[in-house]
Amino acid sequence: MVFADLTGSTGLFESAGNVVATQIVTRCTHVLSRHLSAAGGYIVKFLGDGVLVLFDDPVAAVQASARLQEVLQELASVELRCAPLGVKTGIDRGAVVEYDGDCYGDPVNVAARLCDRAQAGEVLIGEAVFGGLSEGLRLACHSLDRITLKGKAEPLRVWRVDFARTAETTLASLLDYHELLGGARPLQRVDLGCLDQHIELYPGDGPLIIGRGEGAGFAVDDPRVSRRHARIEWAGEQCVLTDFSSNGSWVRFAGAAAPVQLRRERCTLHGEGEIVLGTAPDDFTAPTLGFRVIDEG
Numbered sequence: 001m002v003f004a005d006l007t008g009s010t011g012l013f014e015s016a017g018n019v020v021a022t023q024i025v026t027r028c029t030h031v032l033s034r035h036l037s038a039a040g041g042y043i044v045k046f047l048g049d050g051v052l053v054l055f056d057d058p059v060a061a062v063q064a065s066a067r068l069q070e071v072l073q074e075l076a077s078v079e080l081r082c083a084p085l086g087v088k089t090g091i092d093r094g095a096v097v098e099y100d101g102d103c104y105g106d107p108v109n110v111a112a113r114l115c116d117r118a119q120a121g122e123v124l125i126g127e128a129v130f131g132g133l134s135e136g137l138r139l140a141c142h143s144l145d146r147i148t149l150k151g152k153a154e155p156l157r158v159w160r161v162d163f164a165r166t167a168e169t170t171l172a173s174l175l176d177y178h179e180l181l182g183g184a185r186p187l188q189r190v191d192l193g194c195l196d197q198h199i200e201l202y203p204g205d206g207p208l209i210i211g212r213g214e215g216a217g218f219a220v221d222d223p224r225v226s227r228r229h230a231r232i233e234w235a236g237e238q239c240v241l242t243d244f245s246s247n248g249s250w251v252r253f254a255g256a257a258a259p260v261q262l263r264r265e266r267c268t269l270h271g272e273g274e275i276v277l278g279t280a281p282d283d284f285t286a287p288t289l290g291f292r293v294i295d296e297g
Helices: 009-016 018-038 058-066 068-080 106-117 127-131 163-180
Strands: 002-007 042-047 050-054 086-091 097-099 102-104 123-126 141-147 156-161 188-194 197-201 208-211 230-235 238-243 249-253 260-262 266-269 272-277 288-295
Touching (some): 018 042, 018 050, 050 106, 058 127, 058 156, 068 086, 086 106, 197 230, 238 249, 238 260, 260 266
Parallel strands (some): 086 123
Antiparallel strands (some): 002 086, 042 050, 141 156, 230 238, 238 266, 249 260, 249 272
């Protein structure tokens, strides 16, 4: 769970007035949420001048959060110019309950408390997040030892992410990856399309969330589609679809006699076909994505 909160908004309301300040804060939170969503996060909700985002991958969560201050500074320099805002972030990991478009559980509470303890421009992470990072990213984290958080009986181990070292580690990883490929884009990808939307997902890209509403990386506006309906990601050399929904998903492979039904299950995508969301494929109104897995290796 990622909890990101703007800093400096109180002073902004005093100096700019309620109307202008509200417009600036809303613009900032939506830009930050789009950045996190593009990195594979699912936007759970906005809370005043903050945003709560669900990530399945701790590496993607940390790397995306490490760039939030930079994203905000870019926005301020281009559009807002005088907005004296920063962002602070708390990240925790663990089992949560998703219900009626919201998330509940200890990781949500810990992420919020870590965000409260963070200073402007800081990203604080819990032990479960740190344990899920690569060795390179762990080197970019500074241990704050144990910190007592409100509502927790025992102190928790906390790390602060070093932005500069994270950027260097990420850049080095990308350079190594592209050097391995001879500087070219990966030879594998999956093409996804639905009406006027089209996305290409490559190995090395973050997971893509399919769902209803702005929180999804691939949005499908249909009441039969859950807010966080399914996820597509590359796992090694395989493209995997995982269903999280209440109504299920169906994969109809080209040339197959019958579709594969998924209900909180996963399957490997290959060749081409269609992904049907929320209702059986024989319903001609079913929301449907076309897919094509390409392997030019």
